[in-house]
Amino acid sequence: MKPSCPCARGARFAALVAVLAACGALAACSHRADNTWQGYVEGEFVYLGSSQSGKLTQLDVARGQEIAASAPVFALESVDETAALQQAQQQLAAARAQLADIQTGKRPPEVDVTKAQLAQAVANARKAALQLTRDEAQYRVGGIPKGQLDDTRAAADAADAQVRELTHEVAVARLPGRSQQLLAQAAQVEAAQAAVAQAQWKLDQKRVSAPAKGRVYDTLYRVGEWVQAGNPVVQMLPPQNVKVRFFVPETVVGSLAPGRALTIHCDGCASDVKAKITYVSSAAEYTPPVIYSNESRAKLVFMVEAHPSVDDAPRLHPGQPVSVTLQ
Structure with a gap:
């Protein structure tokens, strides 16, 4: 076989160096910063x-x-709820009217009728008293028998009794209802008010x-x-219900606490979104099914949640992958 030309070997060596340099650059680009973690957006609907x-x-x-x-x-x-509300309102109006009627006693015209009857009874009593005085004088001189005098005296007593009766009726007509009756009707008003509130709530x-x-x-x-x-x-989805979830290893979780600031980077966002940690899980999300060791502890991750501001939250969408950088 013909030996390779030195210039060809030099070219292949230069190409290998270029590939290694490119691989090194790619590895450097894919290396994650110590304070940056991958996460996703979640919404509490x-x-x-x-x-x-x-x-x-x-x-x-x-x-x-x-x-x-x-x-x-x-x-x-x-339709049904509107009709039920109207019925309850009318029943409340009737209960209130009955309570007002009991509280005020009889109507003024009714009281006036009783007063007129009392005036008539007073006039009759005065007339009966005068007749009694005349008959007593006649009886003393022997002008009338004792039976007639007794009848006159009884008529005068009856007239006085009627005056007292009507006087009391006028006083009673001005009185409100009995206390127990008032309490009962007031309870009816409260029950009607509760029925109106219930009907209004169902309609709302x-x-x-x-x-x-x-x-x-x-x-x-x-x-x-x-x-x-x-x-x-x-x-x-209200904006305050938008949050970001990401996971950190157990070597980092001890340094995190609610209130710590961070920035959220998402593809297509014009700028990063600021947020604050609101929750740090106290339990590992993934635990190896073996006893803890220095190797297995490195596999433990803890969930962390952060909320952006209400103004920035609409820029994020549930399910969207993001990168989180701790401040």
Whole structure:
């Protein structure tokens, strides 16, 4: 075989050096910094539903939409609940009217009638008293028998008794109802108020609003479908429920604590996102099925959670891989 040319051997050596240099550069690029860890974005979704069943009549949001706090989300059919509320309100009005009637006693016209009867009784009593005086004078001179005098005296006594009776009736007419009767009617008013509150609550449950601002991730029913009580209709994610999870070895977990700052890097993000650690797991996520040793301890990792600010959270998406750099 013909020996290789020295220039060819030099060229192959130069190429090998270039490959080794490239491999070294690639290894250097793939080396992870000691304070940087891989993680992912996770969202704690809020599932909006109603405690009442009904047909979905209104869906005010769409998937992917950003909504404000207290914004209307959906509504269920509420004909029965509206009628129940109106009935409860009318029953409350009737109970309050009855209580007011008991508290005020008789009406003024009724009291006036009793007063007129009392005035008539007073006039009759005065007339009977005058007649009694005349008959007593006649009896003393022998002008009338004793029986007639007794009849006159009885008529005068009856007239006085009627005056006392009507006087008491006027006083009673001005009095409110008895205390026990008032307490019973007041309890009826409170029961009616509770029925109104219950009917109002059931009606309010047919309209659901957003508990906080956030993004609608999915709608689970269409208008016209029947929704069972408790079933979620809309799935949303408030920004404060966005968090990042990453895992660190047991050699690092001891130096981490809630409140420590970090930065989150994601592909496609214009800039890094600042966040703070909110939770450090106290238990290893992966434990080798062998007794601990210096080799197996290196395989232990601990979960750490961090929350970005509410303003930066919409830049992150659940399931998105990220890199976390501790500060």
